[in-house]
Amino acid sequence: ISYLCMAKFDSDQKTALMIPAKKVFGEVDNWDDKVLAKMCNLLEALPVREMLKLASDVAIKDMLSNLNLSEGQLRVLAVKALDLLGSPDKWNKDYIKELGNMVAGLMPSELRQIGAQVVKDSLQFLKGIDFDLDQLSKLDKDDVVNLSKAIDGFLSSDVGKMTQAVVIAAFPEMKVAKEVAMPVLREFIKKFEEDPSSAGKSIAQLGDFAVALSRGEVDAESVDKVITNLDKLGVLPWDKTKTLTLIKKIRTKWGDFNGTDADDSDSPNWGFLNMKRLGRLALGIAKEELRDLPIRGIEDVIDVLGKEKDWDRGQ
Numbered sequence: 001i002s003y004l005c006m007a008k009f010d011s012d013q014k015t016a017l018m019i020p021a022k023k024v025f026g027e028v029d030n031w032d033d034k035v036l037a038k039m040c041n042l043l044e045a046l047p048v049r050e051m052l053k054l055a056s057d058v059a060i061k062d063m064l065s066n067l068n069l070s071e072g073q074l075r076v077l078a079v080k081a082l083d084l085l086g087s088p089d090k091w092n093k094d095y096i097k098e099l100g101n102m103v104a105g106l107m108p109s110e111l112r113q114i115g116a117q118v119v120k121d122s123l124q125f126l127k128g129i130d131f132d133l134d135q136l137s138k139l140d141k142d143d144v145v146n147l148s149k150a151i152d153g154f155l156s157s158d159v160g161k162m163t164q165a166v167v168i169a170a171f172p173e174m175k176v177a178k179e180v181a182m183p184v185l186r187e188f189i190k191k192f193e194e195d196p197s198s199a200g201k202s203i204a205q206l207g208d209f210a211v212a213l214s215r216g217e218v219d220a221e222s223v224d225k226v227i228t229n230l231d232k233l234g235v236l237p238w239d240k241t242k243t244l245t246l247i248k249k250i251r252t253k254w255g256d257f258n259g260t261d262a263d264d265s266d267s268p269n270w271g272f273l274n275m276k277r278l279g280r281l282a283l284g285i286a287k288e289e290l291r292d293l294p295i296r297g298i299e300d301v302i303d304v305l306g307k308e309k310d311w312d313r314g315q
Contacts (some may be wrong), residue, residue, distance in 0.1 A: 014045035029053040036063045048072045056084040065100030078105030088113035096122040185212035204229035211236055218242050223253045234279025247284030257292035272300040280308060287314040 009017065021042060022028070025035045028050045036043065036058065044067050051059070051073055059080040069077070081099055085091060088110050096103060096118065103111075188209050192201070202225045203210045203218065210218075210233070226233065226249055233246065254269035268274075270293075275282060282305055293301060 009042075011045060014042050017042055018045050027053070029055070031058060033058055033061045033063070036061055039063075041067060044068055044073075046073070048076055051076045054080065056080040060084060060099060060102065065098065065102050067101070069101065071105070074102060074105030076105070077102040078110075082110070089115060091115075091118060093118055093121040093125075097125045100125070182212060185209055189213065202229050204232040207232075208236065211238055211242075213242070215241050215245055218245050219249070221249075223249045226250060227253060230274075230277040230279075230281070234277055234281050236280065238280065240284075243281055243284035246281050250278075250281070257289045272304065275301050276304045280310075283308055283310055283315075285315070290315055 021039060025031060025039075028046070031054065040063065043064060048070075059077050064077060078099075081095075081102055082088070085095055088106065091114055096114075189206065189212055192206055192209075195201070203213060203221050204225070206213070226246060230250075238246070254274070257270050
């Protein structure tokens, strides 16, 4: 039967092969991890009623955790995991790694019990799990923040299942991987824009999602809000076009570079402190303007600008 593991059978064929397999290995409640290893992906055809017979310590073995199982099968295995490992609030990242896809069988209320640090430490495993994303409609803000690390596996339609209030509350803390598709990011932004109270909000509240805004949306932000939120906007990986848009907007408020040395203020507009707040947005400063950097505090300014790595040759 071990040779059968290398073949690709459809679900009907796997179901048919379960009949002779059970004649060879006996009743399911007597199966051990050695039997599971021999059965390999044929176990995907094991009915829920039969899976219930597996001993808990056998049911959570690696072999089952990597199979393509139905929601019903995953729920059975998740319950057996709870029976063996206890409440999810006592779990650690090793448990998550061992359970693999079985974690998708947990109810939202059970997922919430997993500690935030455990979720963070387990992201490399959680990212590959095919969660039933209907669960997301029941998640609260902290759940969304924790699970957003696996957001590159989302579809834009999945985002719609989350409540608007929860998504908006989670924005500032959510981090976005580079692999996330633009339609997914835009769906999150749509949640933000459809909020009745969004008129008084700032794009800075979008956190990492702000980079998916169009140039027009960025340009529509008031200059006062941009400057107020520089500490947040300056750390985002804006593309060149949006960086230039934001710097142009800031320039309308701060004026020209060459007037900085005449400014008697302890903190001139284009001085060290504001340059530090600009962060990556400083990459939008034209080479001609860089020639006009103020002499006052130039050493500190150069030190700050030198921390950015994406300057073009002219700059």
